[in-house]
Amino acid sequence: MPSNARILVMTTQTRRERERAQREQQIVAAARELAETEGWEAVTTRRLAAEIEYSQPVLYSHFKGKSAIMTAVAVQGFEELADEVRAARTAARGTRDALAAVATAYTDFARKRPALYDAMFTHAVDLSFASPNTPAHLRNGFDEILQAVEPLAADDDPGILTETFWASLHGLAMLERSGRLPADLRGHRLDLLIGRFAPEAT
Amino acid sequence: MPSNARILVMTTQTRRERERAQREQQIVAAARELAETEGWEAVTTRRLAAEIEYSQPVLYSHFKGKSAIMTAVAVQGFEELADEVRAARTAARGTRDALAAVATAYTDFARKRPALYDAMFTHAVDLSFASPNTPAHLRNGFDEILQAVEPLAADDDPGILTETFWASLHGLAMLERSGRLPADLRGHRLDLLIGRFAPEAT
DNA sequence: ATAGGTGATATAGCGACGCTAGCATAGCGG
DNA sequence: CCGCTATGCTAGCGTCGCTATATCACCTAT
Numbered sequence: 514m515p516s517n518a519r520i521l522v523m524t525t526q527t528r529r530e531r532e533r534a535q536r537e538q539q540i541v542a543a544a545r546e547l548a549e550t551e552g553w554e555a556v557t558t559r560r561l562a563a564e565i566e567y568s569q570p571v572l573y574s575h576f577k578g579k580s581a582i583m584t585a586v587a588v589q590g591f592e593e594l595a596d597e598v599r600a601a602r603t604a605a606r607g608t609r610d611a612l613a614a615v616a617t618a619y620t621d622f623a624r625k626r627p628a629l630y631d632a633m634f635t636h637a638v639d640l641s642f643a644s645p646n647t648p649a650h651l652r653n654g655f656d657e658i659l660q661a662v663e664p665l666a667a668d669d670d671p672g673i674l675t676e677t678f679w680a681s682l683h684g685l686a687m688l689e690r691s692g693r694l695p696a697d698l699r700g701h702r703l704d705l706l707i708g709r710f711a712p713e714a715t
Numbered sequence: 716m717p718s719n720a721r722i723l724v725m726t727t728q729t730r731r732e733r734e735r736a737q738r739e740q741q742i743v744a745a746a747r748e749l750a751e752t753e754g755w756e757a758v759t760t761r762r763l764a765a766e767i768e769y770s771q772p773v774l775y776s777h778f779k780g781k782s783a784i785m786t787a788v789a790v791q792g793f794e795e796l797a798d799e800v801r802a803a804r805t806a807a808r809g810t811r812d813a814l815a816a817v818a819t820a821y822t823d824f825a826r827k828r829p830a831l832y833d834a835m836f837t838h839a840v841d842l843s844f845a846s847p848n849t850p851a852h853l854r855n856g857f858d859e860i861l862q863a864v865e866p867l868a869a870d871d872d873p874g875i876l877t878e879t880f881w882a883s884l885h886g887l888a889m890l891e892r893s894g895r896l897p898a899d900l901r902g903h904r905l906d907l908l909i910g911r912f913a914p915e916a917t
Numbered sequence: 918a919t920a921g922g923t924g925a926t927a928t929a930g931c932g933a934c935g936c937t938a939g940c941a942t943a944g945c946g947g
Numbered sequence: 948c949c950g951c952t953a954t955g956c957t958a959g960c961g962t963c964g965c966t967a968t969a970t971c972a973c974c975t976a977t
Contacts, residue, residue, distance in 0.1 A: 569935090709911040
């Protein structure tokens, strides 16, 4: 019977595709966990293969190469960063509070997930940005910051001001993480930055 | 004759030391040039050895490893960055102009020498910073920015404010270089940043 | 001038890396 | 039940940073 045969084929196909998708997620999860616990230099294709209990070449049937795996991890990171920034922003009351909450959430994310943040911004340069074909998850984080900055833009372009504020947060996160700024003054620096972008207590 | 012998030994010693120092500089220069023309991924120890026309192991009689060579390049970069920022600052008239000049000089440096800037901030994490034993060249650049920021500090701590401003410049430079901020709005972003740190036209 | 000693340089190789070619095998369709 | 497809494996290629060992040139002292 063709209909039964088709259904059978379909189900085994879907099962296989499901298993394939699961394994792909396993790879990404293993890469992320390994990077977060031992750093990206410990993430090798052999190590990843051992982690998912498959041989090394199967990675290349899922991803074009190691950098594609890192990019997949980065995409996960962008989703989570957007979530955390959104949560912080919506929980805040006033305009200035919202900006401070966003800034704190952002830098906290970078500090608490350094390997993930590295994948997003230091590696994975092939990820498109600020262009029409930018994936949605990549824009979401920016839009969250935009929401907090926009009320403070006054005569300035909100988008450009958001870019500037975002860059400041990124710079703070990067320099702090490499030990180039004293860690104990982190709160002071954030306060000063907020003060410059939201002068009056609103 | 012991005196003649000593003198002979000294001169050959000093000649050797001079040659050694020259070769060491050759290594650093080769690494820098190779990185600036083909990127750091093209800088391999074999490639460097070929460039200075010596065998690979001689590199390890000068430097502990490849990362030490990159650190040496980074130190050169810090010296030059400090020079350029100082030149820009001393050429400026008013307070706000000085801040703008410093900001432009800094981001221009990062944009025009991306490989050098990468060595300074993305690689070479082992370079000590913000600690008592920080080498002088590393502090000079910071002090230059401090000179421009200090008059604008008002009630805020000048050092912490400088750290914050510096981080903003660093973030702008990094995000622009990876294509995450549109290049054509670079001037706009700098203007907005300057406006936030030096509100009134002084 | 020459033998002895010392330091500097090169050859060769180690283990690990990202990645790929080619083979075996398991599971499907007819 | 047979043949095909495609999936995953073993093995290996070229390159990486780095090092152990050998060789050789040069300086010292007789």
